[in-house]
Amino acid sequence: MGALPAIRPMTPRPFRIEAVRPETPNVFTWTLRPTQEGEPLVFQPGQFNMLSIFGVGEVPISVSGDAEQSEILVHTIRSVGTVTQVMETKKAGDIIGVRGPFGNTWPLQAAEDCDVVLAVGGLGLAPMRPTIYHLLHHRERYKRVYLLYGTRTPKDILYPDELKAWSESGALDIRTTVDVGMDGWNGEVGLVTDLISDIRIDPYHSIAMVCGPEIMMHFTAKALFHRRIAPARIFLSMERSMRCGTGWCGHCQLGPTFLCKDGPVYDYPSIQAWLHKREL
Amino acid sequence: MTPQDLKAFLAEHPFFSTLPAEDLAIMSSCAEYASFAVGDILLREGQQATRFYVLREGSVAIDVHHPARGLITLMTVGKGDVVGWSWLLEPYLSQFDARVLRPTKALVFDAVALRASFEQHPALGYAVTRKLLAQVTKRLYAARIQLLDLYGISNNPSSDSPKYQE
Numbered sequence: 402m403g404a405l406p407a408i409r410p411m412t413p414r415p416f417r418i419e420a421v422r423p424e425t426p427n428v429f430t431w432t433l434r435p436t437q438e439g440e441p442l443v444f445q446p447g448q449f450n451m452l453s454i455f456g457v458g459e460v461p462i463s464v465s466g467d468a469e470q471s472e473i474l475v476h477t478i479r480s481v482g483t484v485t486q487v488m489e490t491k492k493a494g495d496i497i498g499v500r501g502p503f504g505n506t507w508p509l510q511a512a513e514d515c516d517v518v519l520a521v522g523g524l525g526l527a528p529m530r531p532t533i534y535h536l537l538h539h540r541e542r543y544k545r546v547y548l549l550y551g552t553r554t555p556k557d558i559l560y561p562d563e564l565k566a567w568s569e570s571g572a573l574d575i576r577t578t579v580d581v582g583m584d585g586w587n588g589e590v591g592l593v594t595d596l597i598s599d600i601r602i603d604p605y606h607s608i609a610m611v612c613g614p615e616i617m618m619h620f621t622a623k624a625l626f627h628r629r630i631a632p633a634r635i636f637l638s639m640e641r642s643m644r645c646g647t648g649w650c651g652h653c654q655l656g657p658t659f660l661c662k663d664g665p666v667y668d669y670p671s672i673q674a675w676l677h678k679r680e681l
Numbered sequence: 682m683t684p685q686d687l688k689a690f691l692a693e694h695p696f697f698s699t700l701p702a703e704d705l706a707i708m709s710s711c712a713e714y715a716s717f718a719v720g721d722i723l724l725r726e727g728q729q730a731t732r733f734y735v736l737r738e739g740s741v742a743i744d745v746h747h748p749a750r751g752l753i754t755l756m757t758v759g760k761g762d763v764v765g766w767s768w769l770l771e772p773y774l775s776q777f778d779a780r781v782l783r784p785t786k787a788l789v790f791d792a793v794a795l796r797a798s799f800e801q802h803p804a805l806g807y808a809v810t811r812k813l814l815a816q817v818t819k820r821l822y823a824a825r826i827q828l829l830d831l832y833g834i835s836n837n838p839s840s841d842s843p844k845y846q847e
Contacts, residue, residue: 523832553832580827582742582754587782590742590754592823592831599759617831 410647413453413498414442416474420493424477425557428524429489430465433474436496441471443502446509446531447638447666450501451646452476454491458484461643461661463528464502469538474499477527477559503646504665507532508636512608516545518600518630520621522593522613523552526559528638529612533567540572547600548575551593551617555579555586574600593617594624604629610666612638619676622669632669639665639672682714690714690788695761696735696812704805711794717785723764724779730767731792736760739785744778756823757782766813768792 416433423429435442444450444464453459460482466475480489491497509532517536521529529548536546548567552558558577568575576596578589589596593613609625611618618637625635641653641660648662656675658664664672682690687709691697697708714737717723723734723741734741741764742754755777758764764779764787773792799806 525832551832553830557832578757580830580832582757586754588757589740590757592826594826595823614832616829620826620831 410500410503411645413451413459413500414439415496416499418491418493418495418497419473421491424559427480427489428477428559429480430475430477431488431491431497432466433476433497433499434472435499442474442499443471444468444474444531445502445506446535447506447528448502448504449528449643449646449665450474450476450499450503451643452478452488453498453500454484454487455496455498457487459498459500459644460484460488461503461646463638465527465530467534468531469534477524477530479524500646503643503661505663507610507638507666508608508668509535512610513542514544514606516547516602516607517543518547518549518597518602518607518609518625520549520593520597520609520611520613520625521551522617522621523557524559525613525617525638526550529610530560530563532610533573537567537570537572544606545600545602546573547602548573549593549596549600550575550577551579551596551613552577553580555583555588576600592620594620597621597624597628600628602628602630605631607634609635610638611635615640615676632673635669636666637669637672639667684709687712687714687788690737694735694788696763700805700808704802704808707798707802707805708790708795708809711791711798712788715787715789717781717787719781719784721781721785722778723781723787724767724775724777726775726778728775730765730773730775733763733765733768733790733792733795734779734787735790736762736764737786737788739781739787740783741785742778742780742782744780746778752778756820763813763816765792766817768796769810769813 415436417436418431419434420432445468449461449463451459452462462476465477478485480486567573578591582590607630609630611621622635639660643661644650644652646661648659653660688705691705691709738760740757740759743756744752744754747753767775
């Protein structure tokens with residue numbers, strides 16, 4: 402799960418917002434392009450960048466675009482805090498700062514020749530999208546690929562057009578469920594964990610990648626254990642307060658590990674002892 | 682589906698598979714196999730619960746009607762799941778609607794006949810009640826997890842935006 406290190410990791414590079422796309426209420430996607438000549442910002446699925454609004458602040462946001470399109474950067478952002486609320490007001494043409502990429506990556510090489518289960522909750526689909534693009538680009542390397550996606554309501558479903566296209570292509574078996582169904586919704590209503598019981602996998606040759614709030618990952622991992630997927634074959638993308646991106650400041654420390662540098666992707670046994678520490 | 686097919690189906694179904702042959706015979710005598718179209722109502726809130734269903738394929742929504750918000754789907758169930766257990770408890774009234782979302786095939790049990798059979802065969806009644814209790818427990822577990830709002834919780838509410846954010 403090694404990843405490319407950031408070039409000049411503490412210096413933000415200016416990027417121009419090329420496009421702003423509203424996704425769901427309070428969630429939007431930026432397409433960014435560097436304003437200066439230089440090394441492209443090459444990332445791998447699972448990594449994140451520190452995005453800054455000059456004079457306001459800086460936040461860690463996972464990359465949600467295609468790693469094979471290195472000329473642009475794509476980030477999906479939820480407007481919820483001081484910095485991201487200002488981000489939501491930015492328009493195409495505005496300049497923002499980018500540091501990164503940081504963190505490690507999903508185990509895409511280890512997953513080759515295996516069944517792959519992507520279990521995502523809420524906004525977790527955004528960090529998982531680069532992985533989906535990779536799987537689609539190299540579909541022949543993988544066996545069955547499931548995308549299990551849970552959200553609160555149908556209105557919260559991210560990237561609905563892409564989900565439809567991926568599903569219709571037959572490349573992915575996509576199953577979506579919501580917590581609360583509404584008029585016009587004829588899909589599943591229930592937990593993302595319920596979707597796991599129905600998939601056809603070879604548990605001894607499967608890799609599961611889970612991304613979402615920690616509580617969702619906790620229950621999803623339990624459901625995957627029931628399907629006899631070994632803990633070492635279950636990978637979680639962890640979340641803590643990331644600040645420097647290089648492991649110096651210690652904000653994202655979880656037990657002996659720094660999520661921004663050693664993570665955010667961990668196999669379950671590596672992080673298990675710290676998942677259930679109430680004080681952490 | 683012939684009576685023999687019904688019995689064979691019950692013997693293979695996880696809900697019934699541990700029952701002895703004589704109990705399977707009693708159960709199958711109270712059952713019939715049926716197909717349902719999209720929109721069919723299997724149970725209606727407040728009405729007598731005279732049937733219960735074991736789904737073989739398809740999808741069924743468990744709905745509740747909210748005076749202001751209309752029909753709200755609480756959950757969906759599918760292959761292998763059971764629909765309805767109010768038939769086992771007085772006053773035998775369905776608590777929710779059950780509405781077919783996708784073409785569905787199911788075993789339909791005559792609940793009144795089943796209750797009578799359970800009076801005569803308490804061991805069978807106990808076995809089926811335990812299996813239903815397992816389903817109830819599973820649904821209660823799911824409902825409790827849903828209360829946790831799995832997709833909306835941040836680990837760091839004080840920070841501006843962790844990776845997949847707040």
